[in-house]
Amino acid sequence: MRRRNLLGVAAAAGVVGATTTYGGGSTAAIAAPGAPPLDPTDWSSVRAQFAISPDLAHLSTYVFAPHPASVRASIAQHRAGLDADPSGYLHENGGRLDQAAAAAAADYLGSRISDIAFTDSTTMGLGLLYGGLRLRRGDEVLTTEHEFYSTHEALRLRAQRDGVAVRRVRLYADPAKASTDEIVGNLIRGVTRRTKVVAVTWVHSSTGVKLPIQAIARALRGRGVLLCVDGVHGFGAEEADPAELGCDFLVSGCHKWVLGPRGTGLVWGSAAGWARYAPVIPTYDGRSIGAWLGLPGDPAPPGQAATPGGFHTFEHRWALAEAFAFHKAIGQDRVAARTRELATALKAGLAGIRGLKLATPKSPHLSAGVVCCEVPGINVDEAVARLRELKVVASSTPYRPSLLRFGATIINNEADVEATLKAVRTLV
Numbered sequence: 001m002r003r004r005n006l007l008g009v010a011a012a013a014g015v016v017g018a019t020t021t022y023g024g025g026s027t028a029a030i031a032a033p034g035a036p037p038l039d040p041t042d043w044s045s046v047r048a049q050f051a052i053s054p055d056l057a058h059l060s061t062y063v064f065a066p067h068p069a070s071v072r073a074s075i076a077q078h079r080a081g082l083d084a085d086p087s088g089y090l091h092e093n094g095g096r097l098d099q100a101a102a103a104a105a106a107d108y109l110g111s112r113i114s115d116i117a118f119t120d121s122t123t124m125g126l127g128l129l130y131g132g133l134r135l136r137r138g139d140e141v142l143t144t145e146h147e148f149y150s151t152h153e154a155l156r157l158r159a160q161r162d163g164v165a166v167r168r169v170r171l172y173a174d175p176a177k178a179s180t181d182e183i184v185g186n187l188i189r190g191v192t193r194r195t196k197v198v199a200v201t202w203v204h205s206s207t208g209v210k211l212p213i214q215a216i217a218r219a220l221r222g223r224g225v226l227l228c229v230d231g232v233h234g235f236g237a238e239e240a241d242p243a244e245l246g247c248d249f250l251v252s253g254c255h256k257w258v259l260g261p262r263g264t265g266l267v268w269g270s271a272a273g274w275a276r277y278a279p280v281i282p283t284y285d286g287r288s289i290g291a292w293l294g295l296p297g298d299p300a301p302p303g304q305a306a307t308p309g310g311f312h313t314f315e316h317r318w319a320l321a322e323a324f325a326f327h328k329a330i331g332q333d334r335v336a337a338r339t340r341e342l343a344t345a346l347k348a349g350l351a352g353i354r355g356l357k358l359a360t361p362k363s364p365h366l367s368a369g370v371v372c373c374e375v376p377g378i379n380v381d382e383a384v385a386r387l388r389e390l391k392v393v394a395s396s397t398p399y400r401p402s403l404l405r406f407g408a409t410i411i412n413n414e415a416d417v418e419a420t421l422k423a424v425r426t427l428v
């Protein structure tokens with residue numbers, strides 16, 4: 001089989017094209033029937049792109065995202081094509097659409113396509129990463145007590161499999177009073193000569209604390225330690241340039257703050273990071289399939305080699321291009337500023353409610369869009385249920401202790417914040 005023909009097979013298999021290209025483009029916006037045209041400078045127009053029920057204040061869209069109109073239209077278009085002629089649509093369009101989604105992600109991250117692996121979720125990315133890092137028995141992963149289940153469990157499974165040691169440190173005593181010095185100091189004191197990986201989370205979904213990733217990266221420099229970050233509650237809420245953050249891996253779902261297609265995610269890795277990673281699930285990249293067939297050619301670059309193969313929900317993966325284009329149209333800096341503005345208003349209002357304890361730091365240097373609080377005297381799940389009766393959608397944190405949690409994304413407005421504060425006042 002000639003290489004050109006192989007790429008036809010690869011395209012039919014929905015694999016990324018064989019050339020490593022660099023970010024800088026995404027597909028043109030797909031017209032979204034039924035939605036008003038997007039005016040990216042007008043937050044009410046941004047909100048109108050979503051089909052969320054208007055009678056609720058949705059303060060939890062970051063938990064699992066609603067899709068903007070352009071993403072819905074893109075999914076519908078590809079689904080119709082796949083339903084009409086599954087293998088034909090895939091063969092004709094797969095390579096091009098994979099490439100467009102990858103280029104849009106690379107453009108958003110300010111990175112190369114070859115540095116990004118695509119997954120179905122944050123959890124899948126964390127499982128692949130912590131399962132695939134090249135570590136020896138006795139090497140140590142230093143993590144924290146603040147991680148979500150997915151990181152703790154991925155590391156427990158890794159330790160169980162091959163004897164890698166995992167240790168946890170506590171980064172702050174009281175989240176509301178956390179400081180950069182306290183966080184970095186506690187982490188660095190935990191690093192030993194055996195530490196090869198530091199596994200942290202950018203924004204804690206337990207408390208809303210945002211870690212000073214740049215300061216942590218600086219403190220780890222020269223120690224030969226990979227800095228791996230679960231970035232899901234920063235990605236799409238903050239300006240996320242992983243190279244600027246200074247981490248080696250940034251793992252995220254795209255179905256939280258990015259408001260992208262449900263069931264999508266990615267792993268960004270630095271050159272140093274990918275050099276210490278071995279893929280876990282066979283990729284469908286044409287170069288890897290070519291090597292399996294004994295054909296000459298370059299190997300797949302790290303991101304594509306780490307992207308799990310197998311057919312999957314292509315219509316969602318391909319619609320990622322529209323999700324990133326939506327953020328780009330609004331401006332990543334404006335998205336971050338709006339998220340900060342609404343979170344700040346929410347925190348100020350909650351802090352003013354007597355009897356309620358705000359757990360998230362007020363400073364935007366140590367917080368992002370996640371806002372957590374304690375309401376003494378009421379069970380958190382009961383508080384969430386009572387808020388829903390008052391048409392406010394909040395969540396309880398899946399940690400011990402569990403806190404009441406909110407997060408305003410770019411679909412929200414000041415009225416949602418006001419409605420939330422009014423409803424919370426009835427709980428105390």
Ligand SMILES: Cc1ncc(COP(=O)(O)O)c(C=O)c1O
Nearest residue numbers: 121122123148150205230232253
């Ligand atoms: C910090 C953190 N990481 C990972 C996840 C899991 O994300 P996903 O559903 O994309 O796997 C969550 C919450 O759901 C989370 O809060």
